[in-house]
Amino acid sequence: xxxxxxxxxxxxxxxxxxxxxxxxxxxxxxxxxxxxxxxxxxxxxxxxxxxxxxxxxxxxxxxxxxxxxxxxxxxxxxxxxxxxxxxxxxxxxxxxxxxxxxxxxxxxxxxxxxxxxxxxxxxxxxxxxxxxxxxxxxxxxxxxxxxxxxxxxxxxxxxxxxxxxxxxxxxxxxxxxxxxxxxxxxxxxxxxxxxxxxxxxxxxxxxxxxxxxxxxxxxxxxxxxxxxxxxxxxxxxxxxxxxxxx
Ligand SMILES: O=C(O)c1cc(=O)[nH]c(=O)n1[C@@H]1O[C@H](COP(=O)(O)O)[C@@H](O)[C@H]1O
Numbered sequence: 001x002x003x004x005x006x007x008x009x010x011x012x013x014x015x016x017x018x019x020x021x022x023x024x025x026x027x028x029x030x031x032x033x034x035x036x037x038x039x040x041x042x043x044x045x046x047x048x049x050x051x052x053x054x055x056x057x058x059x060x061x062x063x064x065x066x067x068x069x070x071x072x073x074x075x076x077x078x079x080x081x082x083x084x085x086x087x088x089x090x091x092x093x094x095x096x097x098x099x100x101x102x103x104x105x106x107x108x109x110x111x112x113x114x115x116x117x118x119x120x121x122x123x124x125x126x127x128x129x130x131x132x133x134x135x136x137x138x139x140x141x142x143x144x145x146x147x148x149x150x151x152x153x154x155x156x157x158x159x160x161x162x163x164x165x166x167x168x169x170x171x172x173x174x175x176x177x178x179x180x181x182x183x184x185x186x187x188x189x190x191x192x193x194x195x196x197x198x199x200x201x202x203x204x205x206x207x208x209x210x211x212x213x214x215x216x217x218x219x220x221x222x223x224x225x226x227x228x229x230x231x232x233x234x235x236x237x238x239x240x241x242x243x244x245x246x
Pocket of ligand 1: 014016040065067091129131132133134170171192193202204222223224225226
C-alpha cells in the first residue's frame with residue numbers, strides 16, 4: 001500500500017517490550033513506514049539509552065516516555081540527560097507543578113547549551129501528562145481524591161503546562177477539543193487510549209478509534225498493543241493508516 005507520510009509520522013508506536021531483542025524485531029517488521037517510535041519505562045529500564053540511540057541512528061523520531069515526576073532539581077537533571085540523548089519528545093507529569101515543569105525546561109536548555117547532543121542538538125518537544133487514559137472518573141474521585149470530572153482535571157493540568165512553558169500534553173482523545181480551545185491550536189496533543197474498532201480495550205478507560213482521534217484534531221496518536229500484539233504488526237499498522245486516510 002502507499003503510506004501517506006504525514007499520517008504515518010503522526011502515529012507513535014509504543015514499544016512496550018521486556019527487552020531490546022523483541023523491540024528490535026518489531027521495529028524491523030515496520031521498516032520503511034516513517035512512524036514515530038515511543039520508548040517507555042519497560043524497555044528503557046531494560047535496554048537503556050543505547051536502544052534510543054540506535055533508533056535515532058536508523059532515522060526514527062523518538063518519544064521517550066518516562067513520565068518524570070520528582071522534585072524540581074531531580075527532574076531538571078533527568079531532562080538534561082534525556083535531551084543529551086537527542087530524543088525528539090519526552091514527558092513529565094503536570095501534577096508535579098509549575099516549578100517542576102519549569103525546571104525540566106531549564107534542564108533542556110542546559111543540555112543544549114552544553115552541546116554534545118546525540119542527534120545534533122534538536123530541541124525536544126516537552127509534554128505534560130495530564131490524567132492517565134486508564135483513569136476513570138470513579139478512580140479519580142474516590143481513589144486519587146480529585147473532585148470533579150476528568151475533563152476538568154485534564155484542562156486544569158493543560159493550562160498549567162502551558163503556563164509553565166511546555167509544548168503540549170498527553171491526554172485522551174476525548175479531551176482534545178477542549179484542550180485546543182483552552183490552550184490554542186498550536187499546543188500539541190499526544191493521545192494514547194487508541195483502539196481500532198473491535199480491538200480489546202484492556203486497561204485503558206477513555207478510548208477512541210484512530211480515525212476518530214484525528215477527527216478531534218489531535219496531533220499524534222500513541223498505539224501499542226493493537227499493533228505490537230497483532231499476529232502481523234505491519235498489517236495492523238497499515239490498516240490503521242488506511243482507516244485514517246479514509
Ligand atoms: O504517556 C503516555 O504515552 C501514556 C499516557 C497515558 O495517559 N496513557 C497511556 O496509555 N500512555 C502510554 O501509551 C501506550 C498505550 O499502549 P496501548 O494501550 O497498548 O495502546 C502505553 O505505552 C502507555 O504507557
